[in-house]
Amino acid sequence: MVRMSADERRESVIRAAMHEFARGGYYGTSTEAIAKRVGVSQPYLFRLFPNKPAIFLAAAERCMRDTREVFAEAAEGLHGEEATQAMANAYTRLISEDPDKLQMQLQMYVTVAAAEAAGDHELGEVVREGWMKLWDTVNVPFGGDAGETTTFMAYGMLINTLAAMGFPPGHRVWGGLYPSAGITGHLEK
Numbered sequence: 144m145v146r147m148s149a150d151e152r153r154e155s156v157i158r159a160a161m162h163e164f165a166r167g168g169y170y171g172t173s174t175e176a177i178a179k180r181v182g183v184s185q186p187y188l189f190r191l192f193p194n195k196p197a198i199f200l201a202a203a204e205r206c207m208r209d210t211r212e213v214f215a216e217a218a219e220g221l222h223g224e225e226a227t228q229a230m231a232n233a234y235t236r237l238i239s240e241d242p243d244k245l246q247m248q249l250q251m252y253v254t255v256a257a258a259e260a261a262g263d264h265e266l267g268e269v270v271r272e273g274w275m276k277l278w279d280t281v282n283v284p285f286g287g288d289a290g291e292t293t294t295f296m297a298y299g300m301l302i303n304t305l306a307a308m309g310f311p312p313g314h315r316v317w318g319g320l321y322p323s324a325g326i327t328g329h330l331e332k
Contacts, residue, residue, distance in 0.1 A: 153191045155181050160202040165246035169199050169254040199254065200269050206247040207273030211280045213237050218284040226284030227295060234299060238306055249307055 147155070159180035163172045174195050178188045192198045217233035218226040238245040255267045278292060285291040298320060310316050 149191065152181070152183065152187075156183075156188060156191055156198065157201050157205050160198045161206060161247050162243050164199060164202050164250055165243040168250045169195075170257070174198065196266065200266065202247065203251045203266075203270055204273055206244055206251065207270075207277055209244060210234070210237065210248070211277050214277070214280050218281075222284050222286060223291075227291075230281065230284070230295070231298070235302065238303070245303055245306060248303060 156177065160172075160177050163177050163180060166172070167176070174185055174188055177198065178185045181188070188198075192201065213233045214230050217229040221229050251270050255270050258264070258266045278296065281295055282289070282292040285295070302320060305316055
């Protein structure tokens with residue numbers, strides 16, 4: 144059996160944490176469940192990360208980074224409507240092929256709201272910073288046009304909500320969402 148390095152184990156914790164937090168949220172996920180998924184003890188988990196918030200932040204940062212990379216790769220060399228279509232298609236593929244990405248995003252927003260209401264602003268700062276990097280990644284192929292970027296991001300949040308609620312492809316609610324990008328075809332399970 145090959146032993147993993149601490150970096151490899153840390154990476155496996157981030158992947159496991161993203162899965163567990165996506166399913167149970169921050170408050171409904173125990174570090175025991177994460178440790179079990181990875182196959183390590185809780186004390187070992189806390190040698191890799193100082194506490195549960197640090198694990199959640201690492202998972203949140205990874206989720207946002209992965210999403211940014213999908214947008215950047217899809218839009219490379221494209222602008223305007225071509226970039227819109229490419230990024231929309233790439234994103235809908237991402238959330239249909241890896242539903243944890245969508246669920247983790249939604250859990251991040253809920254967790255930030257709860258943390259902010261309790262006076263904890265650290266999580267919100269990190270998630271907002273990640274979201275702004277996402278915004279900036281999308282803004283580039285739109286030539287810095289804030290209106291186009293806002294529209295794209297607003298459609299994305301609507302797609303997140305509709306997909307999370309389980310509206311099936313072909314449902315009338317999908318009718319006005321970037322029809323030329325074929326979004327509903329990618330949401331089939």
